[in-house]
Amino acid sequence: MIKVSHLRKEFELSRQQQKELNTSDKIALAVNDVSFECQAGKVYSLLGPNGAGKTTTLRMLSTILTPTSGGIEIAGIDAVKYPQEARKKIGFLTGSTGLYARLTPIEIIDYFAALYQVPNKERDERKKYLFHLLNMEDFLQKRIGKLSTGMKQKVSICRTMIHNPEVVIFDEPTSGLDVITAENIIKLIRDCKDQGKTVIFSSHIMSEVDLLCDDLAIIHKGALKYQGSMTDFRQHMEATNLTEEFIRIVQR
């Protein structure tokens, strides 16, 4: 479970950034008073246009960024006070596969398993399960730099799930991927839900959200514009389709 309360994130702007943004403000407010809850066994979607504050919010949830104020609870752990403890419970995946090109998939998985302090026996079982599930056996010994985008994405998924996290955070996971590769991610999100994990993912594609999520929040300019269940969203929408309703809410 994830509990977020009154989350706020400010960034200090450098002189160059002030110039680029044409502002004299020394502080940029990226996320302002955001509160929500994600339940275990459900998929929560953070929807918003580019620059809305989705990535900043998810980076705070995954403890890469420290909030300026507000609270985050990850699987019962105060993630602001005890980020290292919280990280043990989190799996984090982005669309841009951050992998080491000169290592092989097996080396990367072993490395991350060691960083998450997964016991060897459990690691080997998880590896066997994930390699079979993702059909990775054929390219385990090849270097990442020689793999296709789809193969790399499978390695990323395996890396994210090796420690069997309770909470899985996906930051625009299908961004820039082809349909077949994106399908792997969609399948993974469904599997996580079936396993009772807490899943949060960000997207700007309404159709993807419609396909997967149970609850959603729409974020724009750092603030929440809507939050509720997907069923409620569908029932109470004023526009003719989901995408138009999303645009209507953002422009409101």
Place this chain on the structure above:
Amino acid sequence: MIFTIFKKELIDTLRDKRTMRTMLLIPLLVFPITLTVFVNVSSSFEKKASEEQLKIGVWGDLGAKYWSQLKEMPDGIGKKKLKTFEDSSALKRAIEQGDIQLGLIIPKNESELARTKQPIPLTWLFDATSIGRQERAESYMNYLSNKAEAIRLQELGVDMEKIHPLIPVYQNCASDKKMIGQLAGGFLPYIFIAFGFIGCMYPAIDLFTGEKERGTIETLLTTPISRWQILVGKMLVIVSSGMLAATCALIGLFVSIEFLDIVQNKEILDIVHGILTPLFIVSMFSLLLPLVVFFAGVMIPIAVYAKSFKEAQSIITPLNFVMVLLAMIGFFPGIELNAMTAAIPVVNIVLATKELISGTLSIGYYAISLGIMLILATLSVVVSYKQFGKESRILN
């Protein structure tokens, strides 16, 4: 956990061809190749110059005894072929056109000057742009001069030993080890600094800026390890790389001296062997280690700050020139390790290494140098940690 990061980063670094080139291949091969080429080329030029048969044009009093002495001169001084000329301008022209290589002008009044026991000017013409010409003229002249001196003294009835009442004897009291330290000691710290710096450079950029560029730092930061552990793990790889590059350069230099016949003087070789004791090697690495940690500590904040590989490289490369300039202090005679120079970072290591080779290193100054470098290395680690802890720095 630090070891896990160190191991992974080391494997990753060792598989990077660019880093391997700068860390292992170039340092290992640079001295054997450059010294072999340099020694072979220069000795072949010297050999060619000494064995070359020169055409000597002679103008002036051909009846003088020098003409016959030149003819009788042994080939060991330099092979030659003589040719007479009718005027001095033709002689000069022939040298300019390359028809002859040396010209000798014997004064027309040579017999008169010899008879009245006056000095006889012998003028040698040569083209200084051709290697070895002047040296060959000097050899011929020494031969003629010695002969003339002996003849004149005999004519005067003077014993040669009697005209030299004082025999100067200059005795060098410096040990051979000290001499080598003074003459070549500047070279070793230069290697330390040049290769230690380059050895650190690529891994530092790759492990910090590269991780930012590739987006791998984000996934690494979501794992339950602290930033200082990540920093130390990566820093250990950078330091190892710098140490390895400097060590490889030293091995390359040692191999060149030992096996490639570059140093032909047996006494010098014996001194080099005498210097290379376990204590010397340990002392040398104790100076190298804080220096390389300092380099890594300077590079990491830059690599963390830079947004791209290019940006990091453009900031670090000029620093390399500064370090190499400081390393060159070791080549200047007269600059010694004292209380003041021991407090100047990098310069202290250069001078301490030089004195270590000479065997004149004072323990007190060694301790100051080491202390200063350790303080700086610690400071640079702290600065690196602070930079690495900044959100704005580690995420592009």
